[in-house]
Amino acid sequence: MNTEMTTTTAPAPTGTTLLDVRGVTMRFGGLTAVNNVDLTVSEGEIIGLIGPNGAGKTTFFNCLTGLYVPTEGTVSYKGNLLPPKPHRVTQAGIARTFQNIRLFANMTVLENVLVGRHSRTKEGLFSAILRGPGYRRAESESHDRAMELLEFTGLAAKADHLARNLPYGEQRKLEIARALASDPGLLLLDEPTAGMNPQETRAAEELVFAIRDRGIAILVIEHDMRFIFNLCDRTAVLVQGQKIVEGDRETVQNDERVITAYLGAPLEGTGAAASTEADQ
Numbered sequence: 001m002n003t004e005m006t007t008t009t010a011p012a013p014t015g016t017t018l019l020d021v022r023g024v025t026m027r028f029g030g031l032t033a034v035n036n037v038d039l040t041v042s043e044g045e046i047i048g049l050i051g052p053n054g055a056g057k058t059t060f061f062n063c064l065t066g067l068y069v070p071t072e073g074t075v076s077y078k079g080n081l082l083p084p085k086p087h088r089v090t091q092a093g094i095a096r097t098f099q100n101i102r103l104f105a106n107m108t109v110l111e112n113v114l115v116g117r118h119s120r121t122k123e124g125l126f127s128a129i130l131r132g133p134g135y136r137r138a139e140s141e142s143h144d145r146a147m148e149l150l151e152f153t154g155l156a157a158k159a160d161h162l163a164r165n166l167p168y169g170e171q172r173k174l175e176i177a178r179a180l181a182s183d184p185g186l187l188l189l190d191e192p193t194a195g196m197n198p199q200e201t202r203a204a205e206e207l208v209f210a211i212r213d214r215g216i217a218i219l220v221i222e223h224d225m226r227f228i229f230n231l232c233d234r235t236a237v238l239v240q241g242q243k244i245v246e247g248d249r250e251t252v253q254n255d256e257r258v259i260t261a262y263l264g265a266p267l268e269g270t271g272a273a274a275s276t277e278a279d280q
């Protein structure tokens, strides 16, 4: 298998800030899961978020997407403060996937993507009941867009399959297709390669680059260091809820605090990935 990385030409980051997180803190009773974290993501960027188990990464995502109301801090998107309500966050232009796959198992692949389209259709309840021309046009456009996303993610041939019958790697892709259906400017991926085999992981890397090449910025949580360092322009490291360092590959790999946080395991991008590659 060719394991060379895709060399797609990245659109040069324009510098326009999409996501601007300031001082986000999330406390659960006496536990501070996220502690005063700042983070920005600009157009054209792929940003990594890493940290040991329980560091607060998913909690941080939940604060960005309105699932949690941060105890302190603000989240802005394109200069506007985001209310902590998931549907408002999606409408603003942020989509996400979840660590544990959340598909509608008994719906088809196409239907799952159409659900993700919901936030972008304007036709209301009465229009849907009457099935007037506006509704039919919107339905047809949604169908075409959903099929285009299934082509993009390599799932078009399985549009009519039930989601639960897809192999694991394709379920993860379907989650991404569904997230893309809301036409986001920023996509948050929570451990997109969890449970994937090496081939699926490499394909996921290619997909992330392809998404970025469509002009969508990406913030990704991942434990696979090779994946992170192959993909990301910058990586932020969370430890016990605090961002201890942020920077390029060398900055993160050489930071003593990061090495200590990972109990001395070398962060050379070859840890878990090296053994899996050898298995190919």
Ligand SMILES: Nc1ncnc2c1ncn2[C@@H]1O[C@H](COP(=O)(O)OP(=O)(O)OP(=O)(O)O)[C@@H](O)[C@H]1O
Binding pocket: 028, 031, 033, 051, 052, 053, 054, 055, 056, 057, 058, 059, 060, 099
């Ligand atoms: N709803 C909640 N109520 C109470 N504590 C929570 C809640 N959600 C998360 N926590 C705690 O917050 C801390 C951070 O958890 P979180 O899942 O965000 O970490 P993580 O970095 O995503 O971990 P992993 O890499 O294992 O997924 C943990 O101690 C967790 O037990």
